Every structure is written in structure tokens, then in C-alpha cells.
Amino acid sequence: MITVLKPGLLTTVQDLGRPGYQQYGVVVGGALDALAARTANLLVGNEENAAVLEMAQTGPTLSFSRSTLVAWCGADFDAQINGESCPRDRPVRVAAGDILRFGLARHGLRAWLAIAGGIDVPLVMGSRSTYRRAGLGGLAGRALLGADQLSGGHPSEWSQQVLGKLLASNQRATAWSVRPDTIGRPARVGVVRAMRGPEWDWFTEPAQQAFFQATWVATKEADRMGVRLKGPGLALAQPREMISSAVNAGVVQVPPAGQPIVLLPSRQSVGGYPRLAAVAAVDLRHFTQLRPGDTIRFEEISVVGAQDLLLTQARDLTRVRLGLSRLLA
Amino acid sequence: MTLDYLTGMQITPLGDQALLVELGQTIDESTHRKVQSAWRSLAAEPLPGVTELVPAYTTVTAYYDPVQAVQAGAPADQIVDWLSDRLRERLKHPPKTAKTKGCTVEIPVCYEGEFAPDLGIVAKQAKLTPAEVIKLHTKTEYLVYLVGFAPGFPYLGGLPKILATPRHAKPRMVVPAGSVGIGGQQTGIYPCATPGGWNLIGRTPLALFRPAFHPPTLLSAGDRVKFRAITREEFFRLEAGA
Incomplete structure (x- = not known):
């Protein structure tokens, strides 16, 4: 059992999302950085889709009633167990009575904490992800509150063996780590790769050029649905009404005011703004770490190029999975 | 076919x-x-x-x-x-599944008091009395083109042109669940409390989103919708029974 001593700013239970229900207006959602959540899960011997805790800006303080293995990935939080540093990107041993405190993110915004066995909340429409707007999934469909209690699922054989080894050698964490940033071929710092969107041709040539040349600034208008950017105004060549149609995470839509919005996984299922571009799926995770004032640039990539990045990421993740499973062989 | x-x-x-x-x-x-x-x-x-x-x-x-x-x-x-x-x-191949004929769903709506804060605006815009607006709104059959935006939110087509009313310049912070609204040429029902800029002319006690059921929404694309005016008493009775 895990007791929430402090909930943090916005801590929610998330897995890899709730696909299959968009036709009913139900968002896919899930961990905003799927790669970070999958990596954290692998590091504690979970299925990649196990439910984790997503935290933003100020993380939670948790008390553990049983010894277990945890791992966290994402922004640079000042995580501590009983006042001692709790390192990122690796399996960490937690003993009964230990207090894990995340505090403030020093760089970036969000992180994902996996617990061996996953967080055991009911499956709603095939997913454990919290969907706050509809009040479903996760823990009672809401963010964590103080005094909440979370139960874990059954830890895998792998996680119990790693826990045993750490205990035997009296270590808090493994010396090795797996950083999500090293999986696949990440973009250069401050640059994300993006494809032209279905309504690319609707925009003026200066707008098309500006999109790939300008430095864009993240605004305060950012949540799990999307991030609004500030930069040169992006104008349509002529006024046109768009008929509402599907969107996806990564789609860059441009409302009439001309400032783009990059959609994140909790986006709505349909949108009515022209879709100028779409961020490569592997690079979308960078938008989950932007703070107001942070800057970013877009670099053009083809659909084939973006899919090659996804395939590379999948191959690398398979290698990580195999490497971890052989660790105890 | x-x-x-x-x-x-x-x-x-x-x-x-x-x-x-x-x-x-x-x-x-x-x-x-x-x-x-x-x-x-x-x-x-x-x-x-x-x-x-x-x-x-x-x-x-x-x-x-x-x-x-x-x-x-x-x-x-x-x-x-x-x-x-x-x-x-x-x-190239026609659908194998039998054409699921959309059903006609009757939605009870109370067009009174606090449930209808913008009925007067719509009436004024249409140069009709509130009673005439209600009559027109309930007489029409609407088509559910799609469900999206929010869980169970139906995009309805068929609003009589005369009832079209521009959305509010400043959206309400919270529109209560079940609110029936008109935004420009569209009419729809808010399934859950959300910010929104439509003109609210009534409220239904029915739940449009019901996650425990399959399908989890009262309405599906292809369904037809008819609104039926109900009294406040009926609203509260249906709400309690829901």
C-alpha cells in the first residue's frame, strides 16, 4: 500500500491510453510521454502498459508500507527517499516505511513514476488512465489528493530478483541506468521534427516559411490537451472555414488568431482549426516538458522519415527489453 | 448498393x-x-x-x-x-454488416427558468416569442452527424435557420451537464460540465455519457433526435430516476 502524504500539483494515474472510444468523444489520453512511462515500467519489470503516476511541476510525497522496486523518468526532479537522493532512470529499492518525496522540477515539467506490479486501479474502457474531464479512470477519475491510498499489482519475478540483489548488496539503486533520451534517434536540443499537415496549402507562403524558420515560445496556455505557442502570425491565404475533422496528438492546429497549438495526447477527438503541420510522434515528448517562455524550433521531415524514427525507437526499445531480461540470466 | x-x-x-x-x-x-x-x-x-x-x-x-x-x-x-x-x-466491397438503421431518440428538455438563461436572446434574435422558439426547436428532427469534442457530445444538424444565434463573445466558465444550446447554425447538448460559448435554451435530465454501458453514449452518429418539452417537475422526477 502507498499512502499519498502530499499530492503534488497535478499527479494522476496513467497508462498508455484509452484508444478505441474516440467515436464516442472519449479522448485517448494516457501518459503524455509514452516512451518515459514505458521505460520506467521496464525498469521495474512491469508490462510497458502498466499504470504509472504522472506528475507535473511539483511532485507527490509518498509513503510505502512494503518493500518494493520503483523507477522514474522525465524532468529533473529533486527526488529523495528519506532525505537521500533517489536517482532517475534506474530501479530503486524502497523499504517498508520509506518516504519518497519528489519536490520541485528543476528543469522540465513532468515525470513518470513506475512501481513494481503497476498501480492497481480498475480498468475503465480498457484503460487505467485518469480522464478528469469525464471523471473516470485512474483514482476516482481525478488527480491524487492527500491521504489517498494506492495499491500495487503483483510484482514480476524479475523485479523481485532485482530487489533481492539490491537488498543483498545493501544498495539503494542499480549503478546502471536506461535513459529514454538514448532510445531511438532523438532530435537536437530545442528542435522538433514535423511534417506538413493536411491544410498546409491553405496558408500563405510567408506563414509556411515562418513555421519552419521562427523560434516559437511556449505560453502559459498549456495543459494535457495541448500547448499554445507564440511567434509570428500564421495567416491563411484566404479566409476558409474548416469542417470539423479528426486530429491526433502532435497535430499543429492554427486558430484564427494565427498562433499555433500543438496537440498532446488528451486532445479532443475532433477539431475545427486548419492543421498546418504534425509533429513526428517520437518528438512529441519534448512538448510535455516545456515551461512558459521555453523556446522551440520546427525542422521539416517527411512522413517516411518520421516513421523511420518510430521504427528505430521500437527496435531500440526491444533491445532494452531483451537486455533487462538477460540481466539476471 | x-x-x-x-x-x-x-x-x-x-x-x-x-x-x-x-x-x-x-x-x-x-x-x-x-x-x-x-x-x-x-x-x-x-x-x-x-x-x-x-x-x-x-x-x-x-x-x-x-x-x-x-x-x-x-x-x-x-x-x-x-x-x-x-x-x-x-x-471496394460494400459493408458486410447489415446497415444499422439509426434510431430516433427522444430527449426530454426543460426550457424553463435557470435551465434556459439564453432563451430570451435566441427569441429576440429570431423575432419570436420564447414559446415559439420552444415549439420550433421541438418540432424539428435532427441528425447526429458525429459524436466528439467531449464524451457523448452530439454534433446535430437540422437547426431551423431562423434559430441560428451567434455564440457568446465570452464563453461561460462552466456550462452545466445536460445543457441544450445553440451556437451559430448548430444545436447540441453538453454531456458534462465544461466551459462553453453556446446560448443555453434548456436542460435535459438524461445522461448522454454513461461509461458503464456499451455503447457508452446515449446517441451515436446516424441517430435522429427529437426534443420534447417537459416541466420542471418532470425534469426533477426524471433526474431522480436516472
Whole structure:
């Protein structure tokens, strides 16, 4: 059992999302950085889709009633167990009575904490992800509150063996780590790769050029649905009404005011703004770490190029999975 | 059955994990039927790598996982073409599933008092009395073009032109669940409390989103909707019984 001593700013239970229900207006959602959540899960011997805790800006303080293995990935939080540093990107041993405190993110915004066995909340429409707007999934469909209690699922054989080894050698964490940033071929710092969107041709040539040349600034208008950017105004060549149609995470839509919005996984299922571009799926995770004032640039990539990045990421993740499973062989 | 939706159909990528199948350029019932028909054809059996199919006014969007598509045999540098060919192939065959005839759903609405803060605005705009607005709104049969935006939110077509009212310049911070509104040419029902800029003319006690059921929404694309005016007493009775 895990007791929430402090909930943090916005801590929610998330897995890899709730696909299959968009036709009913139900968002896919899930961990905003799927790669970070999958990596954290692998590091504690979970299925990649196990439910984790997503935290933003100020993380939670948790008390553990049983010894277990945890791992966290994402922004640079000042995580501590009983006042001692709790390192990122690796399996960490937690003993009964230990207090894990995340505090403030020093760089970036969000992180994902996996617990061996996953967080055991009911499956709603095939997913454990919290969907706050509809009040479903996760823990009672809401963010964590103080005094909440979370139960874990059954830890895998792998996680119990790693826990045993750490205990035997009296270590808090493994010396090795797996950083999500090293999986696949990440973009250069401050640059994300993006494809032209279905309504690319609707925009003026200066707008098309500006999109790939300008430095864009993240605004305060950012949540799990999307991030609004500030930069040169992006104008349509002529006024046109768009008929509402599907969107996806990564789609860059441009409302009439001309400032783009990059959609994140909790986006709505349909949108009515022209879709100028779409961020490569592997690079979308960078938008989950932007703070107001942070800057970013877009670099053009083809659909084939973006899919090659996804395939590379999948191959690398398979290698990580195999490497971890052989660790105890 | 004629496969008229194949004429002029276009398939274009929406990023690296979705394809847009475009079946028309306008919001009308004939395009709606094409979309529904194409959607049923595509959904009849699983397509390799396709994780979800979502219909809208003029499009069906196929969401897919490129990794699964490659595992199913797609050449790594031609995933879009490979998948588009399979979508086109599937669309050559008429839907195998029997045409699910949309049902007509009657929605009880209380058009009174605090449930209808903007009824006066709509009436003034239409140069009608509130009673005439209610009569017109309840007399019409609406088509559910799609469900989206929020869980269970129906995009309804068929609002009498005279009732069209511009949305509020400043949206309300919270629109209560069940609110029936008019925004421009559209009318709809808010399934859950959310910010919104539509003119609120009534409220239904029915739950439009019911996650414990399948399907989890009261309305589905293709359904017809008729509103029925109810009293406050009936509203509270239905709400308590719901």
C-alpha cells in the first residue's frame, strides 16, 4: 500500500491510453510521454502498459508500507527517499516505511513514476488512465489528493530478483541506468521534427516559411490537451472555414488568431482549426516538458522519415527489453 | 448498393500515425451516408496495424501503428501507400454488416427558468416569442452527424435557420451537464460540465455519457433526435430516476 502524504500539483494515474472510444468523444489520453512511462515500467519489470503516476511541476510525497522496486523518468526532479537522493532512470529499492518525496522540477515539467506490479486501479474502457474531464479512470477519475491510498499489482519475478540483489548488496539503486533520451534517434536540443499537415496549402507562403524558420515560445496556455505557442502570425491565404475533422496528438492546429497549438495526447477527438503541420510522434515528448517562455524550433521531415524514427525507437526499445531480461540470466 | 463514395475519395496522411479518408467537401446527409457506409466497410474486419477508425462530417480517420503495419508486411519506407491500398481495397466491397438503421431518440428538455438563461436572446434574435422558439426547436428532427469534442457530445444538424444565434463573445466558465444550446447554425447538448460559448435554451435530465454501458453514449452518429418539452417537475422526477 502507498499512502499519498502530499499530492503534488497535478499527479494522476496513467497508462498508455484509452484508444478505441474516440467515436464516442472519449479522448485517448494516457501518459503524455509514452516512451518515459514505458521505460520506467521496464525498469521495474512491469508490462510497458502498466499504470504509472504522472506528475507535473511539483511532485507527490509518498509513503510505502512494503518493500518494493520503483523507477522514474522525465524532468529533473529533486527526488529523495528519506532525505537521500533517489536517482532517475534506474530501479530503486524502497523499504517498508520509506518516504519518497519528489519536490520541485528543476528543469522540465513532468515525470513518470513506475512501481513494481503497476498501480492497481480498475480498468475503465480498457484503460487505467485518469480522464478528469469525464471523471473516470485512474483514482476516482481525478488527480491524487492527500491521504489517498494506492495499491500495487503483483510484482514480476524479475523485479523481485532485482530487489533481492539490491537488498543483498545493501544498495539503494542499480549503478546502471536506461535513459529514454538514448532510445531511438532523438532530435537536437530545442528542435522538433514535423511534417506538413493536411491544410498546409491553405496558408500563405510567408506563414509556411515562418513555421519552419521562427523560434516559437511556449505560453502559459498549456495543459494535457495541448500547448499554445507564440511567434509570428500564421495567416491563411484566404479566409476558409474548416469542417470539423479528426486530429491526433502532435497535430499543429492554427486558430484564427494565427498562433499555433500543438496537440498532446488528451486532445479532443475532433477539431475545427486548419492543421498546418504534425509533429513526428517520437518528438512529441519534448512538448510535455516545456515551461512558459521555453523556446522551440520546427525542422521539416517527411512522413517516411518520421516513421523511420518510430521504427528505430521500437527496435531500440526491444533491445532494452531483451537486455533487462538477460540481466539476471 | 452502389459504391458512389469511391468517386472523388482521397486518402492523405495526418502525421505519421493516421490516414484521412476524405469522402466529401460539404456537411450534408448524402456525405454523411457515404461516411457511415465507408466506416462500416473499413470496420468490418481488422486492418493490419489500424488501431481505431473515427468518422466525422466528411472523413473517416484510420489511426495506425507503423510498427504493427511493418510487422504485418508493409515495406518500412512505403507504409502509407501499403495501408492506403488496403483501405481502398476494403472500400471496394460494400459493408458486410447489415446497415444499422439509426434510431430516433427522444430527449426530454426543460426550457424553463435557470435551465434556459439564453432563451430570451435566441427569441429576440429570431423575432419570436420564447414559446415559439420552444415549439420550433421541438418540432424539428435532427441528425447526429458525429459524436466528439467531449464524451457523448452530439454534433446535430437540422437547426431551423431562423434559430441560428451567434455564440457568446465570452464563453461561460462552466456550462452545466445536460445543457441544450445553440451556437451559430448548430444545436447540441453538453454531456458534462465544461466551459462553453453556446446560448443555453434548456436542460435535459438524461445522461448522454454513461461509461458503464456499451455503447457508452446515449446517441451515436446516424441517430435522429427529437426534443420534447417537459416541466420542471418532470425534469426533477426524471433526474431522480436516472
